[in-house]
Every structure is written in structure tokens, then in C-alpha cells.
Amino acid sequence: MISDAGETMTNVQPKRLNAYSYLIEKEGTMNVPVKIFASEKLLQKMMEDRSIQQGVNVAAMPGIRGWSIMMPDAHQGYGFSVGGVAAIDAKDGCISPGGIGFDINCGVRLLATNLEKAEVLAKIKPLLDTLFKEVPPGVGGKSYFKLSHAELEDVLLNGAHWCVAQGYGTQDDLDCCEENGKMPGADPSKVTQKAKERGKGQLGTLGSGNHFLEVQYVGKIFDKKAASVFGITHEGQVVVLIHCGSRGLGHQTCSDYLRKLEDAYPEIIASLPEKDLVYAPANSQLAKEYIGAMCAAANFAWANRHMIGHQTRKAFKAVFGEKTALKTVYDVAHNIAKLEEHTADHEKFMAWVHRKGATRAFGPGRKEIPEAYRAIGQPIFIPGSMGTSSYVLVGTEKSMLESFGSTAHGAGRMMSRTEATRRWRGEQIKNELEKEQIYIKAASWKGISEEAPLAYKDVDEVVRVSDEAGIGKLVAQLKPIGVVKG
Amino acid sequence: MRQPYEFLDHTSEAKFRAYGKTLEEAFANAALATFALMTDISKVKAKKEKKIVLQGKGKEMLLFDFLEHLIFLMDTEGFLLSSVKTITITKKKVEYELRATVLGDLADGYETHSIVKAVTYNDMLIEEKNEGVMIQVVHDL
Numbered sequence: 001m002i003s004d005a006g007e008t009m010t011n012v013q014p015k016r017l018n019a020y021s022y023l024i025e026k027e028g029t030m031n032v033p034v035k036i037f038a039s040e041k042l043l044q045k046m047m048e049d050r051s052i053q054q055g056v057n058v059a060a061m062p063g064i065r066g067w068s069i070m071m072p073d074a075h076q077g078y079g080f081s082v083g084g085v086a087a088i089d090a091k092d093g094c095i096s097p098g099g100i101g102f103d104i105n106c107g108v109r110l111l112a113t114n115l116e117k118a119e120v121l122a123k124i125k126p127l128l129d130t131l132f133k134e135v136p137p138g139v140g141g142k143s144y145f146k147l148s149h150a151e152l153e154d155v156l157l158n159g160a161h162w163c164v165a166q167g168y169g170t171q172d173d174l175d176c177c178e179e180n181g182k183m184p185g186a187d188p189s190k191v192t193q194k195a196k197e198r199g200k201g202q203l204g205t206l207g208s209g210n211h212f213l214e215v216q217y218v219g220k221i222f223d224k225k226a227a228s229v230f231g232i233t234h235e236g237q238v239v240v241l242i243h244c245g246s247r248g249l250g251h252q253t254c255s256d257y258l259r260k261l262e263d264a265y266p267e268i269i270a271s272l273p274e275k276d277l278v279y280a281p282a283n284s285q286l287a288k289e290y291i292g293a294m295c296a297a298a299n300f301a302w303a304n305r306h307m308i309g310h311q312t313r314k315a316f317k318a319v320f321g322e323k324t325a326l327k328t329v330y331d332v333a334h335n336i337a338k339l340e341e342h343t344a345d346h347e348k349f350m351a352w353v354h355r356k357g358a359t360r361a362f363g364p365g366r367k368e369i370p371e372a373y374r375a376i377g378q379p380i381f382i383p384g385s386m387g388t389s390s391y392v393l394v395g396t397e398k399s400m401l402e403s404f405g406s407t408a409h410g411a412g413r414m415m416s417r418t419e420a421t422r423r424w425r426g427e428q429i430k431n432e433l434e435k436e437q438i439y440i441k442a443a444s445w446k447g448i449s450e451e452a453p454l455a456y457k458d459v460d461e462v463v464r465v466s467d468e469a470g471i472g473k474l475v476a477q478l479k480p481i482g483v484v485k486g
Numbered sequence: 487m488r489q490p491y492e493f494l495d496h497t498s499e500a501k502f503r504a505y506g507k508t509l510e511e512a513f514a515n516a517a518l519a520t521f522a523l524m525t526d527i528s529k530v531k532a533k534k535e536k537k538i539v540l541q542g543k544g545k546e547m548l549l550f551d552f553l554e555h556l557i558f559l560m561d562t563e564g565f566l567l568s569s570v571k572t573i574t575i576t577k578k579k580v581e582y583e584l585r586a587t588v589l590g591d592l593a594d595g596y597e598t599h600s601i602v603k604a605v606t607y608n609d610m611l612i613e614e615k616n617e618g619v620m621i622q623v624v625h626d627l
Contacts, residue, residue: 049497075497075498076497076498077498078606078608078624078626079608082498102603102604102606102626103603103626137598137601139560139564139593139598139601140560140561140562140563140564140565140592140593140594141561141562141563141564142564194558197558197562198558198561198562201562202561207601207603208598208599208600208601209600209601209603209627248557248558248561248562248603251603251604251626252558252604254604255554255604255605258607274608275607275608276606276607276608412498413497413498414497415497416495416496416497417500417600417627418493418494418495418496419495443597443598443599444597444598444599445599446597446599446600447599447600450599450600486601
């Protein structure tokens with residue numbers, strides 16, 4: 001094992017604003033300052049790799065407004081850090097595939113059940129076996145829903161609406177989903193054949209890595225009113241959290257457009273500190289094409305999580321009977337760019353808000369929020385790592401002012417997979433978690449050790465900072481009892 | 487003898503270096519490293535044969551496309567690589583051309599622990615020296 005020379009400490013020293021945020025003043029090529037939401041502990045972690053420098057690099061993107069923002073869970077990515085937000089002027093800025101990520105519309109869906117912790121724990125093993133069968137990891141296109149060319153085109157254009165039209169799930173699922181499960185502006189013709197080939201056998205599959213389906217119970221409710229509006233009614237209630245994205249179709253779309261941009265804009269590449277920051281200038285032909293493809297890939301992801309939700313219902317009914325109800329609480333994207341109206345420098349403007357590993361956190365009143373939730377703000381889900389808590393938060397007015405309506409998206413890795421597999425064996429982790437009544441069904445032991453809970457930052461700390469900073473207020477803590485991992 | 491590839495620490499993704507006496511050998515070892523991230527390649531049987539022909543403007547692009555093609559085969563058909571049977575890289579007028587025959591099996595019945603989502607150019611290196619070739623790649627996991 002040799003050390004990674006690429007992960008050097010940053011020499012930038014952010015200025016402390018208060019207990020939960022830091023600022024790097026604008027200088028040199030930066031167009032805006034960098035704002036970091038972090039406690040001292042989380043900032044120290046960020047200082048150990050290139051994430052802060054990446055935040056500084058993003059501040060130099062053309063058309064960026066306000067700040068280059070880093071969330072409490074930020075860590076090193078390519079070009080943009082993971083956990084970064086950039087509001088880039090739609091009129092004269094740009095769009096950057098690297099500011100969205102390879103897994104376009106990776107996100108989280110939460111379903112609330114009418115079951116209690118004790119009754120689910122009593123059948124947890126058969127439940128996990130059934131879930132693992134109904135929601136496969138999907139290696140090599142092993143989906144239950146193989147799509148024809150025409151069907152895939154329909155999914156890319158209509159997202160989760162296609163699923164409901166085919167009889168999977170209900171209108172309620174669409175009502176409680178970001179963008180109602182269908183991104184406007186999708187153009188399937190801009191998704192390459194190669195990406196489509198990868199996607200057509202992957203609908204309703206989980207993938208692998210940090211993607212999982214978790215059976216959880218409500219551990220603690222912090223905000224009774226918001227929780228009950230979201231359908232989270234009491235402690236002990238069982239919920240299901242699904243974390244995955246657009247699978248190979250989205251990954252290929254990002255790769256394809258990075259290549260197209262590389263070919264079209266060698267002069268932009270030459271001017272950048274990292275190649276992965278490459279962008280298409282606003283209103284360029286490639287910007288239009290990428291946006292069409294990105295929205296189509298986002299639709300694939302919503303259809304994917306919708307189908308996984310459908311399969312989850314099927315599995316629960318098979319184990320607990322037909323009366324089992326699973327209501328979609330909401331579905332959030334955390335790797336995406338959205339056209340939104342915001343304010344910076346006392347001026348309203350339309351921005352492509354790039355959220356790469358960040359969750360939209362719109363406060364009360366925004367028209368984008370489902371009617372049922374509009375009075376209180378949108379639900380936000382922050383999944384922990386395997387075996388740790390996940391959280392439900394609610395969007396705030398302050399997030400609109402401080403972070404372009406965004407907050408954190410997860411725990412964020414702090415240890416490499418290679419180091420994690422050196423330290424722990426999968427069997428050992430499984431046994432230890434079982435002692436705490438957390439059961440795992442995974443495709444492999446190694447996959448379990450790579451995702452060891454201690455390889456991640458402390459999600460409790462990430463959520464605490466988000467809450468204190470006011471960019472997402474705590475609603476409920478969810479605790480795992482069963483994990484399905486690809 | 488030097489190991490064919492080794493994994494480096496990377497907080498969130500997968501980074502490796504692959505070595506070879508020639509560019510071809512280093513490319514082949516980079517392909518094996520890619521699949522070693524996903525499964526125990528020593529267990530994969532050489533049941534299926536795939537032929538790959540690719541052109542690229544530079545060596546980095548050729549490497550990117552070669553690894554991406556293998557990921558494509560894995561995603562669409564479930565093809566897991568066991569070995570690279572033959573590989574040649576030739577410089578044409580403006581482009582490089584890669585021709586390879588690879589062996590492997592379908593994923594059914596094998597344990598996979600990760601799926602590589604995408605190849606990246608992040609920190610990609612191809613260093614050719616008298617003593618041999620070193621390739622460095624970061625995959626998005």
C-alpha cells in the first residue's frame with residue numbers, strides 16, 4: 001500500500017464565522033467567497049484532503065452567484081467536492097456535469113408503514129430475504145422490468161409517471177416526489193445509445209457501493225407537528241428508506257458529456273485546475289443537450305426508486321399480509337442541477353443550482369413543494385451509513401437565504417474502502433450489528449466491510465450542524481433494524 | 487517480480503496503479519484491477535471470449551474507453567473479466583488503436599461486492615519509462 005499523494009492538506013485557512021460556519025474571502029480568480037457549514041471537528045476532516053481547495057476552485061466558475069457552498073458532509077470529489085452547492089446564473093453562466101456527479105439524481109425515498117418495530121423484528125430475516133429477492137442489486141441487467149427501446153424512451157421522458165401508467169404505484173407516490181417524479185425538459189434523444197443499453201435492464205435495481213434499502217423505526221421525534229404532516233406519527237413506527245440513483249444509464253450520460261465537452265472546449269479544459277470542472281457555457285448547444293440528457297437520466301432515477309418502492313410494498317405484503325400499507329413520504333434528489341429562482345446581492349435571478357451531494361431544503365411556501373407539505377417546508381432525508389441513524393429534516397426560510405435552499409445529504413466517507421477492508425471483516429461487522437438488533441442481507445461480505453459504519457463521518461454531527469445553522473431543521477431520527485445492500 | 491496492480495487509499499472512490507513491462511501489459515493489468523474491485527477475479531472462469539477494437543486520440547483516451555467498454559459489458563451482459571488473452575496497441579496516423587481479446591464469465595453465481603459506476607480522468611497517469619509502464623486510475627464507485 002502506498003499513500004495517496006493526491007490527497008494533500010489544503011493550505012487555505014477558512015475564517016470562523018460562528019459555531020457552525022466558516023468563510024473563505026474572495027481572492028485571485030474567485031468570483032465569490034466560499035461558505036462552509038461545519039463544526040470545528042467536521043472542518044478539520046475537510047482540511048485533510050482537497051475538498052476545501054475544490055470549493056475554492058468552484059468559486060471561480062463563470063456565472064457563480066453568492067457563494068460556493070460546502071455542506072457539513074463535504075469531502076473530496078472530482079472537480080467539485082461531494083457536498084457542494086453552486087448557484088450558477090442561467091443567463092450568462094454555465095452548466096457542469098461534474099457539479100452534478102456521475103450518479104445523476106442519486107437520491108432518497110422514504111416510505112412510512114403502518115407496522116410496529118416489534119412485529120417487524122419478529123420476521124426480520126424472512127423480510128430481508130424477500131426484499132433482497134424483489135429488489136436485486138442488478139449486476140448484469142438482472143432487472144424484473146426489462147424495457148424495450150420504446151418503453152425506455154417513455155421512462156426517460158415521463159419518469160415515475162410511466163410506472164403509474166403501467167399500474168405500478170399510485171398518484172399519491174407522484175404527488176409526494178420531488179418534481180412529481182418527472183423532470184421537465186427531458187430530451188431522451190440526447191441520451192446516447194450506450195447509456196440506454198446500460199439502463200434498459202436496470203429498472204428497479206439497487207446497484208451497489210453505498211446504495212441500500214433500509215428497514216428502520218422512528219427512534220425519536222423532535223418536531224411533532226412536521227412529523228405528523230409527513231405521516232410519521234409515533235416513535236416505534238416502521239419506515240423504509242431507499243438510497244440509489246440512475247444506475248448505469250446516468251453514469252454513462254455523465255461520462256458521455258464529459259467527453260463531448262472535452263472535445264468541444266479544449267481551451268476551457270486548459271484553463272481549469274481540474275479537468276472534471278469542465279462546463280458548457282449557458283445557452284451553448286452542448287449545454288442544451290446535456291440538460292436534456294441530465295433531466296432524462298433524472299427521470300430514469302425517479303422511475304427506478306418508484307419501482308423499488310413498488311417492489312418493497314410487494315415484499316412487505318408477502319410477509320405481513322395484504323393490510324400492510326406503505327405510504328411514500330417523499331423522494332429527494334441529491335445529485336442534480338435545477339433551474340430555480342433565488343436572490344443574491346439583493347437581486348432575483350434564475351440559476352442552475354448544482355447540488356452534488358446536497359439536498360434541496362426549500363422552506364414554507366415554495367410552489368415546488370407538494371401542497372400537503374407547502375405550509376411547513378419540504379421533507380429532507382439524510383441517510384446515515386450502514387447501521388447508524390438516518391434523519392428526517394424540514395426545509396427552512398433560512399436555507400433560502402443562506403444556502404440557496406440546500407442542506408447536507410449524508411454522512412460522507414472519511415476512510416477509504418481499502419482501509420475499511422483492512423480493518424474489519426464483513427462477518428465481524430454483521431455479528432456486532434446483530435447484537436444491536438440490526439440485521440444485514442448483502443451480496444457479499446466484502447461489500448459489508450467496505451461500508452463499515454466507522455468508515456463514515458458521524459451523521460449525528462452532520463445533522464446537528466445543519467439544524468444549528470438553520471438550513472434544515474430536525475424532525476425525526478430513524479434507526480435501522482434491517483439493511484439490504486447490493 | 488513487481489505486483490501487477492495495487493490499490494491506493496482514496497476517501498470515497500477507488501484508486502489504483504497498474505504496472506507492466508509494456509504499455510499493453512499495463513493496460514491489461516488496469517483491466518484486471520478494475521474487476522478486482524468488483525469480485526474475486528481468481529475465481530472467475532474463462533468461459534466467454536470478447537473481442538474489443540477501439541480507437542482513441544491519445545493513450546489516456548484509449549485507456550478510458552477500454553475500461554469503460556469493459557464496464558459496459560459488465561452492466562449490460564454481466565460479463566466479469568478473468569484475463570486478457572491478447573492485446574495490441576498501435577499508433578495509426580493520428581489515433582491509437584487497441585485490439586484485445588478478453589476472457590471471462592457471466593456474473594451469475596459469482597459474488598460481487600461493488601460495481602464500478604464510471605471511469606474518470608481524475609488523477610489519471612500513464613508513465614512510460616525504460617524500466618516499465620505505470621498507469622494510475624480513479625474509478626467512481
